[in-house]
Structure formats: structure tokens, C-alpha cells
Amino acid sequence: MSRYVLALDQGTTSSRALLIDHAGRTVAIAQAEFTQRFPSPGWVEHDADEIWASQLATIGEVLARAGATARDVLAIGITNQRETTVLWDRATGKPVAPAIVWQDRRTADACARLKADGHEALVAATTGLRLDPYFSATKLGWLLDNVAGARRRAEAGELAFGTIDSWLIYNLTRGARHVTDPSNASRTLLLDLRTACWSEPMLRLFGIPAACLPGIVPSSLGVSAAPLAIVDGLRIPITGIAGDQQAALFGQACFEPGMAKNTYGTGCFLLMNTGSAPLASTHELLSTLAWDVGGRRYALEGSVFSGGAVIQWLRDGLGIIKSASEVEALAASVPDTGGVGLVPAFTGLGAPYWDPYARGTIVGLTRGSTRAHIARAALESIALQSADVLLAMQADAGRPLLELKVDGGASRNDLLMQFQADVLGVPVVRPLVTETTALGAAFLAGLGAGFWASEAELAALVGIERRFEPGRDRGWALEHLAEWRRALERARGWAH
Numbered sequence: 001m002s003r004y005v006l007a008l009d010q011g012t013t014s015s016r017a018l019l020i021d022h023a024g025r026t027v028a029i030a031q032a033e034f035t036q037r038f039p040s041p042g043w044v045e046h047d048a049d050e051i052w053a054s055q056l057a058t059i060g061e062v063l064a065r066a067g068a069t070a071r072d073v074l075a076i077g078i079t080n081q082r083e084t085t086v087l088w089d090r091a092t093g094k095p096v097a098p099a100i101v102w103q104d105r106r107t108a109d110a111c112a113r114l115k116a117d118g119h120e121a122l123v124a125a126t127t128g129l130r131l132d133p134y135f136s137a138t139k140l141g142w143l144l145d146n147v148a149g150a151r152r153r154a155e156a157g158e159l160a161f162g163t164i165d166s167w168l169i170y171n172l173t174r175g176a177r178h179v180t181d182p183s184n185a186s187r188t189l190l191l192d193l194r195t196a197c198w199s200e201p202m203l204r205l206f207g208i209p210a211a212c213l214p215g216i217v218p219s220s221l222g223v224s225a226a227p228l229a230i231v232d233g234l235r236i237p238i239t240g241i242a243g244d245q246q247a248a249l250f251g252q253a254c255f256e257p258g259m260a261k262n263t264y265g266t267g268c269f270l271l272m273n274t275g276s277a278p279l280a281s282t283h284e285l286l287s288t289l290a291w292d293v294g295g296r297r298y299a300l301e302g303s304v305f306s307g308g309a310v311i312q313w314l315r316d317g318l319g320i321i322k323s324a325s326e327v328e329a330l331a332a333s334v335p336d337t338g339g340v341g342l343v344p345a346f347t348g349l350g351a352p353y354w355d356p357y358a359r360g361t362i363v364g365l366t367r368g369s370t371r372a373h374i375a376r377a378a379l380e381s382i383a384l385q386s387a388d389v390l391l392a393m394q395a396d397a398g399r400p401l402l403e404l405k406v407d408g409g410a411s412r413n414d415l416l417m418q419f420q421a422d423v424l425g426v427p428v429v430r431p432l433v434t435e436t437t438a439l440g441a442a443f444l445a446g447l448g449a450g451f452w453a454s455e456a457e458l459a460a461l462v463g464i465e466r467r468f469e470p471g472r473d474r475g476w477a478l479e480h481l482a483e484w485r486r487a488l489e490r491a492r493g494w495a496h
Contacts, residue, residue: 002074005446006062006236009438010055010080010164011244012101012266013312017058018435019066019073020442022451024461026433028068030061037098042105042347042495045098048086051164052171059231070232075223076172077240077445079247079437080164082187085139087150087212088167090160093175097147099164100139103267103305103347107138108356119205126202128186128193128278128287132354134303136163137189137206144207157211163187165241166214172229172238179227180214181241182296186289191216193278193287196296217241219291220448240445244437245269246290249299251440252405252431253459260393260401262386262420263437264410267350268307270389271299272397283392284352293447293455300396302351302389306344306360308410310378313346313360320371328413331376339364341487342377344385345494352392353492361491382410383420384484390424403427407436414468422472423480432463 004027009016013036019027032054037045063069083102088095100106111131114120120131129135140161144151153159162170166180185191185198190208192199198213217225219242226237242250245263249271252261260272271290278287278298290299306313311324321327345358362374394401403426410416411434421428433439446452 003072004066004068004074005442005449005451006059006073006076007438007442007445008055008059008076008078008168009244009435009441010051010078010168012081012103015051015055015058016438017055017062018438018442019062019068020439024433024439026435028062028066030058030065032057040106042108044101044103044347046084046101048088048095048099048167051099052167055168070234070236073231073236074451075237075239075445075449076229077441077443078165078168078238079242079244079441080168080184082163082184082243082245083134083136084164085136085143086162086164086167087140087143087147088160090158090175093170096150096159097143100143102134104139105133105347105356107133107142108348110138110141111356114205122201123189123205126192126199127189128280129189130286130354133356134350135187135189137202137208140208141206154212155209159212160214161212162214165243169227169238169241173227174230177227178214179217181217181219182289182292183219183243183246184241185216187243193289196289196292218293220293220444223449226448237449238445239448240441240443242291242441242444245271245301246288246299247440247444248407248437249273249290249440250443251436251438252407253455253462254405255455255459258397258399259405261405261407261436264307264382264406264408264416266307266309268304268382268386270302270386270393272393274298274300274397279396281396283395284354285389285392285396286351291444293444300393302393304385304389305347305350307382307385308408309346310342310344310381311410313344314375314378320375327375327379328415330372331379332415334370334372334376337377337380338369338373339366340369340373340377341483342374342381343487343491344378344381345491349492351389353488355492357495358492359494361487361494363487363490379413379416380419383416383423384481386420387423387481401426403429405429405431407431407434409434417468418471421468421470423477425470425474425477427470428468429464430466430468432465
């Protein structure tokens with residue numbers, strides 16, 4: 001029997017590959033960063049070929065690190081940055097333009113026009129999403145209208161659209177399969193959330209030809225139905241596919257309604273399992289498909305656009321730290337922010353504000369303010385944005401959250417996790433394995449391939465590393481939230 005599941009975790013700033021054994025342990029990991037492009041204010045692009053090359057390189061590297069070969073891999077699970085939009089030539093497999101990243105805001109005005117024309121209610125009722133440039137449909141529409149001949153060629157079936165999962169599968173199968181799963185499809189503004197099929201009204205609204213769309217397959221597939229990746233000349237079934245945040249929810253074993261997690265990556269993404277039916281939000285959150293594993297499961301989601309990205313900005317933009325790992329000690333060197341507030345709205349604000357015109361803002365500076373105060377304000381901004389989402393989520397769900405499961409790179413920051421517990425007033429639970437996005441992809445693939453037998457078996461593999469209990473009273477938390485919202489008001493609408 002093959003020893004491992006190979007998880008491919010294609011993120012916003014790097015591609016990674018992990019080998020997961022039957023005990024749910026990460027045996028080896030490989031990572032490759034790739035170029036971030038900012039050609040105009042508010043624009044964010046990736047080279048899709050570079051993404052594929054970086055992901056391919058990690059496969060060879062992770063096998064070498066484990067002393068393994070492709071024969072040791074039973075199945076592949078893919079998880080990916082969502083909404084990022086790739087358009088490529090079916091015949092050559094080459095992108096016709098740079099990929100437009102989920103953070104990109106170039107279609108803000110197009111979304112505003114659709115809102116002004118009264119389309120948002122129908123969009124929300126059909127897709128569970130909002131008219132925002134975050135999602136794929138207006139990005140794809142922009143490519144069709146701005147790349148010479150693209151619309152005509154897409155209508156003729158010569159071009160293929162995909163989110164990053166589709167792009168990787170197309171390349172791994174050498175062009176044999178053009179598919180996506182419901183979790184990724186539900187982030188395009190083109191999927192009917194209740195039927196999990198492409199929506200004809202949404203295709204007409206956004207001017208998207210059906211001929212360029214991928215087929216939709218379950219998030220966990222049996223081997224006989226799975227796309228076959230070619231690795232070192234061997235065919236390995238791709239039996240797990242999910243967008244990164246849904247994969248993290250699965251990897252945290254949030255299998256029951258009411259269970260929630262927050263992933264602290266480039267952005268922060270808080271998801272709550274809502275069961276077998278979508279739950280419409282009345283507090284500016286999203287309803288999304290979580291996965292299709294023997295039946296569809298849905299989630300409420302709140303998206304924070306700049307989470308770990310603010311730490312990257314401290315390093316790369318301001319130069320006040322040399323590596324992300326330095327931020328905790330720097331922030332802990334002062335007892336509080338000294339009145340400094342930082343709103344990291346570098347690419348607008350996500351839930352529950354949905355303001356593409358907001359921009360990053362620092363308030364409360366005095367001559368006594370130091371880089372330590374700014375670093376602490378940056379860390380606190382991550383938790384405060386997440387608190388806004390959680391409060392809205394509890395109101396939508398009509399139930400209090402008993403605990404918040406956390407994962408992602410910044411979840412390893414103890415100062416941030418304790419502040420998160422304090423400001424939320426609920427325990428924050430960090431797992432033994434914080435790379436739960438990749439673990440979720442592996443779990444989905446392993447279920448499909450028979451590596452694991454059930455969700456109960458998977459839940460038993462997820463251990464707790466630390467539990468952060470709230471240590472402040474609610475008056476303290478409410479005061480911090482009130483100051484945060486004062487700062488937010490100064491950041492909103494700035495780009496107008």
C-alpha cells in the first residue's frame with residue numbers, strides 16, 4: 001500500500017507540497033515563493049506559469065526530502081488561493097494574460113455600476129456572495145474585454161477559465177481535465193448555491209460564455225472518477241479538491257454545524273459550518289459551499305483581506321522588522337499600542353464592511369510613538385478585524401460561539417492569539433498541526449482514495465497544542481472595539 005497522500009497547497013505568496021502519512025503527520029514539506037506584481041494602484045497580478053512551475057518544483061523537492069518516489073503516493077489533494085482568475089489557451093496551455101489575484105480591486109467601478117442598477121439582491125440570493133471585485137466573475141469579464149480577441153475566442157471554446165485549482169489540474173493532467181469543485185466554484189459569482197450548477201442568469205449578468213467554464217466534480221472523489229496527475233511518468237489520482245478556507249475548515253474537523261475556525265494567512269478567513277443548507281446572512285457575511293463529500297455542506301464566511309499581509313508590509317514596506325518572526329517580540333516590548341491604531345485596508349475592507357475604496361490608515365501617532373507601537377497595532381488589527389466578523393457571524397447563526405479553532409502562519413503568534421481570545425471573550429484553540437489547509441486537502445483526498453475510512457477517523461487525528469482562555473473583562477474588549485471602529489471610519493471611502 002502507498003504510504004502517503006500528497007497535499008498541494010497553492011497560496012497567495014507561495015506554493016507548497018506536503019506528504020501526509022496515515023497518522024495525519026506531515027512527513028516532509030517543500031515551499032517555493034513566487035513573484036507578486038502590483039502594476040497599478042489596487043491591482044495585484046501573478047504569472048500563472050510561474051505558479052505552476054513553483055508548484056511542480058515543490059513536488060519533486062518534497063519527495064526527495066522524504067526519500068520517497070511517486071510510487072509512495074496513493075492520491076493527491078489540491079487546495080488553493082480562491083477567486084484568483086486565470087484565462088488560458090486550451091490548445092497551447094498558455095495563459096493569455098497575467099492572473100488577476102483575489103486581492104485585485106480593478107473592477108470596483110464595474111461592481112458599483114451593477115449595484116447601482118439594482119442587481120445585488122439577485123446576486124446574493126443566487127450565489128450567497130456580494131457584488132465585490134474580490135470574486136472571479138468581474139475579473140474574468142475584465143480579461144474578456146481587455147485582452148485582444150479574448151471574448152470571441154472564449155465564446156468559441158478556445159479559451160479556458162479557471163481558479164487556481166483548475167489551472168493546476170489542467171497542468172498536472174497535461175490538459176486532459178478542465179474541472180473545479182463546488183467550494184471553488186462557489187467563489188466565482190457564477191454558481192447557483194442551492195443546485196451547485198453554473199447559473200444561467202449570472203452568466204448573462206456578467207457576460208461570461210459557458211464554453212470557457214470548467215466542469216464541476218465533488219470535493220472528494222473516488223479513484224475511478226478522479227483526474228489523473230502525471231508525476232514522474234506515473235498516474236496518480238487527484239481525489240481531493242477544495243478552496244483553501246474550506247479545506248482548513250475540513251482540516252480542523254469542523255464537521256458539525258456551529259463549529260468555526262479562523263485561518264490567519266495573507267488574509268484572515270473565518271468560517272462556520274451551517275450544515276446541509278445555505279444560511280442567508282443579514283449581517284454582510286457570505287454564504288458559501290464548504291465541500292461536497294457524499295453530500296453538500298455549507299458555511300458562513302467572513303473575509304478579512306489583510307491579515308498576515310500587514311506583517312509582510314511591516315517587513316517589506318516599512319522595513320521595521322527583518323523577518324515576520326520578529327514581530328511578536330517587538331510588539332511585546334510595549335504594554336499596549338500607546339494610542340496608535342492601524343487599519344490595514346491596503347486593498348479595501350472585506351466583511352462586514354465591503355468597502356473597496358477604503359485604504360490603509362495609521363491614527364493616533366505622537367512624538368512618543370515607536371516602531372514597537374506600530375507593530376503592536378498591526379498585530380491587534382488582525383484580531384480586531386476578525387472580531388468584527390465573528391460578532392456578525394454569531395448574530396447570523398443565532399447562537400454564541402463556544403470556541404474558535406485557529407490555524408495558519410500567524411496563529412503561531414502567542415501574543416496575537418491571546419489578544420484574540422481577550423477581545424472575543426471565547427477560548428481560542430490552536431491545533432498541533434497549524435497547516436490545516438494542506439491537511440484538509442489531504443483528508444479530502446485520503447477519504448476519496450480509501451486511505452481513511454470516515455470523518456470520525458479524521459477527527460481523532462486532530463490534536464490540540466494550546467488553548468488560549470480569555471483573560472480580560474468585556475468592558476476592556478468593548479473599549480478596544482470602539483476605538484477600532486473610530487479608526488475604521490477614518491480609513492473608509494478614502495480612494496474616492
